[in-house]
Amino acid sequence: MKSVWLAALAAVAFATPTHAQDIVVNHAQGETTLSGVPAKVLVQDWATFDNLNALGIDVAGAPSSNVPGYLADKVPAEYLQLGSLFEPDFEGIAASESDVYFVSARSAEAYGTAKDILPTIDMSLADNSDILGGIKANLVKLGDIFGRQAEAEQLNAALDAKVEEVKAAAADKGNALVIVTNAGNVGVYGPDSRVAWIHNQLGIPSAMADVEDGDHGGDGISMEFILETNPDWLFVVDRDAGTGETAGAAAALLDNELVNQTKAAQEGHIIYLDPQAAYITMHGYQGVMLLLDQVLAGLNA
Structure with missing residues (x-):
């Protein structure tokens, strides 16, 4: 009887779906919880796009204007255009069903609206007097979110x-x-x-x-x-x-x-x-x- 009960318990355990572990991210405007490593990524800031690209992370959507020349060949040929740095396309963002949306600096004001649409993270730096330290901290944060800690360290x-x-x-x-x-x-x-x-x-x-x-x-x-x-x-x-x-x-x-x-x-x-x-x-x-x-x-x- 005991063996039957154990077998039944094991069957239930294997049948129970596993859930990705939540990732809690502290950022410039608060705290955001992600349900696992994001697969579909939107970004409203070219500096954050730069950092994500450096870490080897694909981006599905980015601003439609002011593409820096040194990043032009790194932007996907077909990507969701999210409006300007200052005026995001919230309808397109909502319809994209993405896992995370990054704002920063010029697009930071979008956080108030975006956070009610999808998980949103503000990567703005607080102190220009240590920009390089801020860049390093943001790389570490992105590395932790996407499991790219070794790449961030390098x-x-x-x-x-x-x-x-x-x-x-x-x-x-x-x-x-x-x-x-x-x-x-x-x-x-x-x-x-x-x-x-x-x-x-x-x-x-x-x-x-x-x-x-x-x-x-x-x-x-x-x-x-x-x-x-x-x-x-x-x-x-x-x-x-x-x-x-x-x-x-x-x-x-x-x-x-x-x-x-x-x-x-x-x-x-x-x-x-x-x-x-x-x-x-x-x-x-x-x-x-x-x-x-x-x-x-x-x-x-």
């Missing part, structure tokens, strides 16, 4: 090694202004900006004390100020090119009598950073690695 190790390489190349090379050009205007980016790592993590001192970051346009300056400050290096973010408006506007704007008298210009120390990696996907792993390589090439030229 990427973070490569980032640390690249930073040390560029930091060594920058030692004793002088100071710099990190400037952003926007519709004919010029501003300085500083220790709280979207490219703050140039100063904070690479150790390249700012030629301008007490920069008040305006983030989009920086701390406004004139061409006369650039000459007066006379930096050893100029790192340039062309916002117009980054947003797809006018390519090459920064180079044309800075090719003038005043800037051309600076040490940076005369020594060939003006480095034009990839505008989309610097302005659109400043929190993306592959974008930052691209920027670090550009800085390294400029320093070693």
Whole structure:
């Protein structure tokens, strides 16, 4: 009798369906529970797309605009277009029956609506003064969600090694202004900006004390100020090119009598950073690695 009961119990155990273990994710706007590893992934932010792609995770849906050039060949030929960075297509998102939806930065406001449609995670960084640390933390978080912990660890190790390489190349090379050009205007980016790592993590001192970051346009300056400050290096973010408006506007704007008298210009120390990696996907792993390589090439030229 006992053997019959045990056999029946075993049959019930094998017949009971197994459920994937829930994954609880803490993020910028709260806590989200996923019912297992997500299979169908939507993302409303190109930096998060960058990080997912670096980890080898397929994405089913992404923004329909502002695709960074360095990511263009990584976007699936046929993917669900989710609207702009600022205006998601919530109807399409709801109809997709996806497992997770990532927002961040420009799309963070979508969280309030999206969280009632499907599991939504905000990957926004809280502190621009440590962008590289934020990228590493986001890679770890995504690695935990998708079971790609080893890949995240490898990427973070490569980032640390690249930073040390560029930091060594920058030692004793002088100071710099990190400037952003926007519709004919010029501003300085500083220790709280979207490219703050140039100063904070690479150790390249700012030629301008007490920069008040305006983030989009920086701390406004004139061409006369650039000459007066006379930096050893100029790192340039062309916002117009980054947003797809006018390519090459920064180079044309800075090719003038005043800037051309600076040490940076005369020594060939003006480095034009990839505008989309610097302005659109400043929190993306592959974008930052691209920027670090550009800085390294400029320093070693």
